[in-house]
Amino acid sequence: MSTPFALEARGLSKSFPGVKALDQVNLALAAGEVHALMGENGAGKSTLIKILTGVHRPDEGSLLLAGEPVSIGSPMEAMEAGIGVVHQERNVIRRFSVGENIVMSRMPRKGLRVDWAAVRSEARRCLAQLDLDLDPETPMDRLSAAQIQLVEIARGLYTETSVLLLDEPTASITSNEADRLFRVVDRLRDQGKAVVFVSHKLEEVFAHCDAVTVLRDGRSVMEAQRLADHTRDEIVDVMVGRSLAALQVPDRVIDLTAAPVLELDGVSTSLGHRGVSLEVRPGEILGLYGLVGAGRTELARAMLGLGRITQGELRVRGKAATIRSVRQALENHRIGYVTENRKEEGVFLEQSVTRNIAVTVWSTLARAFGFVSGKGEQALAGQYVTELDIRIAGQYQNVGQLSGGNQQKVSLAKWLAAKTEILIIDEPTVGIDVRTKRSFYDLIWRLADEGLAILLISSDLAEMVTLADRVAVMDRFTVTGTVDNTHDYDAMSQSIIRLIHTGTAAVAAPGRSKENA
């Protein structure tokens, strides 16, 4: 070894009660390199990152920083050692300003007082590195999810770092914003920094990373290999541990003459939609594609009564419907909504699997005096645990203890248990690994084959092209057009992008900061 690695981890092991999260993991980061860290959910990526940043301490193994052994006991020490991190979870204080959030780890001070001028200038410097034109005084809660993510990255740049760890930084931002992020990553590489990049998106990894380490079940099964020497399929095989057949899009037959079960006719809402029209037939998967902030989730919420329809008509099974609450949507119209924020809105982390699934059916299970049979709800929930192949130790288990993919299945299961006929699924596979993703696709197809009308919201174009039968494109709170899906990625992406741009051209740009190429 001529030059020592910027950061090296040797033989790291970490156990949590009953679980070996990491088992003899090695990671070697060279300076001036973007290193991809890959693995399925639960493979140990986040645990590894948390050890490198002092959140957890390893049971075994050592860390070397520029060739010198170090011990990192707390996030503060990691920062002082020059290891910056952007965690997967949001770690911002919403009531504070952008500037305060960026410099929070080390507030510039004048004596005992905060040096506000320095706060602003430091924040501007970090934001400028991201080419992000944001006023440091802006309160965080005025930002979009993607902007918050970028501010988090800016915060990672605040302190002098030689190693920057990015844990799934692109999971919730648009490709435009991701490009901006990658320009920064390239710049950091040129400055001789080591960047760790955790992502489930193979395209990004292959486009921007130099080396790769793959974790599987807590072991490093591929260590610091040059990415150029490997193909995508090889990496996936190593991650999953076996060869996965290429994803087959099943032949789906949709009865196009069937009457739509869900129709929007020139709908405007109190959330800002204008003249939205679309229709979904039974057994059909209608994709709703758009950039982050296009108003897709808001449209779903308006249909569920969480926003008001101010103009136009919502028709369910041909009849005009006014929906005021989720309960009404479910009980009167059999509409269900699988949310994109699984942990915040989709599941009850501290409650059992049984209760999480049965929550929508208690009203039907209830008999005299509101009695709900424990056995009844358990049998019902058990049925969906089996049907969706939810991996649990037992139905008493708290949902908070399940992996992300299984939580997502629980979040879906409650709507199936409620026998919905129209299902709105919002970003079903965000943060879910390759293998679980495929089983989810199969599941969604199966549900559609069983006659459910599915409105699928996704920001992942590849997913859209794979899953949907037709794709409605949304931009700035209106539907700019609908295309039949040919399942040909290149052709589809072109026509979809074209629709987004027509929409943009037709509408004068409002104040919201957004880049358009």
Add this chain to the structure above:
Amino acid sequence: MTAQNRDDAPRTATRRPGAVRRFLATPRFFLIVLIIALVVVIGALKPSFFNGPFVIAPLLTSISIFTVVGLSQLVVMSVGHMNLAIGPMAAFGAMFAGMSFQLFGLPLWAGVVVGLLAGAAVGALSGWIIARTGVNSFIVTLAMSFALIGLVPTVYSWLTTGSAFTVKPDGLDVIGRASFATLCLGNVCGTNAIPIIVVPTIVTMAILGYLFTRTRIGRELLMTGSNVQAAELSGIPTSRRIILVHTLSGVLAALAGFLLAASTGSFTPGIGGEFMLQSFVGPILGGTLLAGGYVSITGTLLGITLTLLIRKGLDLFGVGIETLNILLGVILLIALSADRFRLIRTRRTRAAAAVAPPDDTGGDPHPTGPGADKKEEVSA
């Protein structure tokens, strides 16, 4: 709830780890041990403790009343709210009961109904304001508390000369002051150590136990407490549930106020003055989570029993009321830290389990620490 384990689906057939072991890890078990130890110690040092009519019966009377006070707080805690106005609401409800006896000459049952309805009304008002405005329950009930503290004595001074309603309808003393010694089957009479007043408390506990473990609404309350957004998006009418728990809290506060009045023999504006601290101590010691989503009704009884037992013990040793209050404060602090500690432990187990490989459902179930187990089910 052993029935929970029966399960036909093969994948989930793994049995839940030992029910006994789980019980041993609950705060309830710890409380039982402490209570037994205290009874033994106090009894050994002061044999007069075992005097049925003069020590045990009054102690059980207070336990009965304060358990209802604790339950009044527990129902709002189930959705993660709190009610700082329990004392004044108790005074308000008792005032209406006393008024119906004194001014309208209503019989016992009718006066009780009027009192409980008055409690329901103020509780519903709190709940409605909270659900409607989204203001934190802490603030709304604090304001409600001030309003009632002002209102109740004013009404008493309008309507009475001695600031108390003292007319007793038939049967009031039976509920408030009699013991089972007055109930005889032939010539076999009950013990004079157990007051009749335990009956309404036991009935209340049974009803709430049924509500939280067996009914749709109880389940929906706990889900609302766990995650109000997810509850709303799962079709639970969370606003209505919030109004419901505050109404119920008002009813239980009024019941507690009535029981206290029945035991002392007069309806005064001072009723409920000691309720607030106790209302939190009982449920929290018993394992109910301040954050919502898990309640323990027996735990509340045990928590109340422990604090009142300590109080009685110190009383027997001649320790003054100030010391008692210091001790109560310390107990509450410990109970609150325990609450926080359990939350952290749950998070840890959760974090640990989250990194587990997705498909290790094989033989051994995930390690579920006691903290993790505790929240998922209600104990009656």
